[in-house]
Amino acid sequence: MGVSHLAVLALNEQGGSHVSVASLEQVSLEEQALDLAALGLLLGFDLM
Numbered sequence: 001m002g003v004s005h006l007a008v009l010a011l012n013e014q015g016g017s018h019v020s021v022a023s024l025e026q027v028s029l030e031e032q033a034l035d036l037a038a039l040g041l042l043l044g045f046d047l048m
Helices: 003-013 021-047
Strands: none
Touching: none
16 A cells, blocks of 8 residues: 555545545656656766
């Protein structure tokens, strides 16, 4: 069980936000893709 899933469970238990686990995981995947792109860019500059 990931951190995002635990966050959703905690919010739902408290009657808070109803953001789905799938939405949070999508955001996480997008952030990871951006991190990879930034790393690739930095590595490209390092090779120059």
